[in-house]
Amino acid sequence: MDRDTRGLPRELDELLDAATQARNDYLGYPVAKDFDYRELADFLAIPLNNLGDPFQDSTWRVDSRALEREVVRFFAQLTRAEDDDWWGYVTNGGSEGNLYGLYLARELYPSGIVYFSEETHYSVSKNLHLLNMRHIMIRAQESGEIDYDDLYETLKIHRDVPPIIFANIGTTMTEGKDDIARIREMLRKLAIHNAYIHSDAALCGPVAPFLEPRPPFDFADGADSISMSGHKFIGSPIPCGVVLAKKQHVERIARSIAYIGCLDTTITGSRNGLTPLILWRAIRKLGEEGLRRRAQQSVALAEYAESELRRHGIPAWRNPNALTVVFPAVPETLRRKWQLATAKGQSHIITMPGIARDTLDECIADIVRCRGNA
Amino acid sequence: MKRITVIAADRLGLIADLSEMLERAGINIDTIDAEEDHGTAYISLQVDRYDDTLALLRDSEYQAVPEEVLVIRIEDRPGGLARISRRLAEGGVGIRGMAMLQRANGWCAVAVTSDDNALARQILADVLMEQL
Numbered sequence: 001m002d003r004d005t006r007g008l009p010r011e012l013d014e015l016l017d018a019a020t021q022a023r024n025d026y027l028g029y030p031v032a033k034d035f036d037y038r039e040l041a042d043f044l045a046i047p048l049n050n051l052g053d054p055f056q057d058s059t060w061r062v063d064s065r066a067l068e069r070e071v072v073r074f075f076a077q078l079t080r081a082e083d084d085d086w087w088g089y090v091t092n093g094g095s096e097g098n099l100y101g102l103y104l105a106r107e108l109y110p111s112g113i114v115y116f117s118e119e120t121h122y123s124v125s126k127n128l129h130l131l132n133m134r135h136i137m138i139r140a141q142e143s144g145e146i147d148y149d150d151l152y153e154t155l156k157i158h159r160d161v162p163p164i165i166f167a168n169i170g171t172t173m174t175e176g177k178d179d180i181a182r183i184r185e186m187l188r189k190l191a192i193h194n195a196y197i198h199s200d201a202a203l204c205g206p207v208a209p210f211l212e213p214r215p216p217f218d219f220a221d222g223a224d225s226i227s228m229s230g231h232k233f234i235g236s237p238i239p240c241g242v243v244l245a246k247k248q249h250v251e252r253i254a255r256s257i258a259y260i261g262c263l264d265t266t267i268t269g270s271r272n273g274l275t276p277l278i279l280w281r282a283i284r285k286l287g288e289e290g291l292r293r294r295a296q297q298s299v300a301l302a303e304y305a306e307s308e309l310r311r312h313g314i315p316a317w318r319n320p321n322a323l324t325v326v327f328p329a330v331p332e333t334l335r336r337k338w339q340l341a342t343a344k345g346q347s348h349i350i351t352m353p354g355i356a357r358d359t360l361d362e363c364i365a366d367i368v369r370c371r372g373n374a
Numbered sequence: 375m376k377r378i379t380v381i382a383a384d385r386l387g388l389i390a391d392l393s394e395m396l397e398r399a400g401i402n403i404d405t406i407d408a409e410e411d412h413g414t415a416y417i418s419l420q421v422d423r424y425d426d427t428l429a430l431l432r433d434s435e436y437q438a439v440p441e442e443v444l445v446i447r448i449e450d451r452p453g454g455l456a457r458i459s460r461r462l463a464e465g466g467v468g469i470r471g472m473a474m475l476q477r478a479n480g481w482c483a484v485a486v487t488s489d490d491n492a493l494a495r496q497i498l499a500d501v502l503m504e505q506l
Contacts, residue, residue, distance in 0.1 A: 118474050128471065136455055137473040139482075153453025157460045 048273025094202030097227025144176020
């Protein structure tokens with residue numbers, strides 16, 4: 001990659017070197033590395049700020065809200081939102097989208113109980129604390145997917161309280177995906193009418209629509225809101241994401257907050273104007289077909305990594321169509337070298353776009369060598 | 375003095391490792407009690423620097439629970455937490471949160487936060503793990 005460091009202070013030049021090297025080496029974090037948005041550099045001299053709701057008029061015009069709306073529309077179509085019943089905005093990442101989904105659920109069902117599996121990302125507990133929401137943790141299966149029997153038994157006992165289901169579409173360690181259609185069916189069987197399902201599709205949101213079979217995760221499957229990350233599978237130099245929700249829900253809470261004289265239903269108010277441009281550029285370049293190819297390449301690379309590890313006697317595994325390859329925890333030296341996330345005796349590689357097969361081979365050789373020496 | 379409960383997979387040297395970690399941070403342990411149950415260790419601590427200890431444990435491999443949170447032990451089977459929450463609801467206790475801390479050998483350690491801990495303790499006396 002070309003670099004222009006003319007006039008850059010030494011500290012920044014050194015940081016750029018270190019960050020570039022660290023970027024080249026990581027294999028264990030779900031972040032794409034094959035992007036270059038320097039064509040947008042001129043926007044760095046403009047105070048872009050997408051104040052408030054991207055669908056509301058504003059007198060402030062130094063923004064990218066028109067393109068943000070296109071981005072939101074693209075993802076609404078991708079996640080099979082009903083025509084005219086979707087709303088959303090570009091967030092600072094998946095966690096803000098999850099916070100938004102839970103906030104919306106709490107406003108709709110103030111007495112509701114949140115159910116989430118034990119494999120749920122730590123930020124969700126933080127969000128529940130922040131929103132002061134009642135919650136019950138549900139067991140997870142080995143795959144990372146929620147334990148449906150435990151969920152069913154728990155819902156059955158609390159049938160009188162509106163459930164707010166926080167579904168994982170790709171858990172952090174194993175990429176387990178909860179089946180939203182199955183959860184909806186469970187609610188129907190229990191005759192629970194007032195319920196809310198948030199789909200945390202931070203990692204898999206932009207991948208899942210292109211998998212065969214398509215995982216049940218979106219609006220057509222029964223989600224009320226969906227959070228997706230932009231900097232993970234799509235790739236961005238700035239953390240970002242998209243949150244989508246059924247418009248009917250957002251309109252209900254918009255009315256409830258109207259008493260404070262504010263129609264802004266977003267979380268932060270002042271919002272990043274650059275990240276919508278980054279996402280807009282990415283989807284304009286890739287389109288649905290580009291994303292499909294990208295998903296297929298990543299899945300193929302995960303298949304390769306899994307089979308190579310197994311060929312060398314390492315009991316690697318992954319969930320169907322997952323990009324995450326799980327194997328017994330590797331020593332600290334390797335975790336550091338390849339930035340491999342490790343928990344509960346397992347490490348993983350995530351084959352995100354931009355990971356070179358050579359790098360993967362080198363890492364696998366290290367893992368095999370370490371195991372041989374153990 | 376307030377108590378902290380540490381929950382971890384039981385292993386040889388666990389208490390020694392925990393004590394050394396606190397000692398390195400200059401934290402004095404006033405009392406320490408431990409109990410093993412189906413592969414899970416429940417360690418109750420009273421220390422001279424409560425908040426610092428919680429922060430240190432939070433950043434380490436240990437699950438640490440402050441005094442305001444009840445720790446119970448239940449069988450690890452579907453609906454286990456649901457039954458506990460129903461008992462609390464029927465006893466007039468509002469649940470703020472229930473989270474699994476450790477699952478091992480068919481048993482599960484659970485943290486419970488409620489709006490009335492005194493009453494919750496009475497209701498859950500048979501499964502409470504913090505009275506070491």
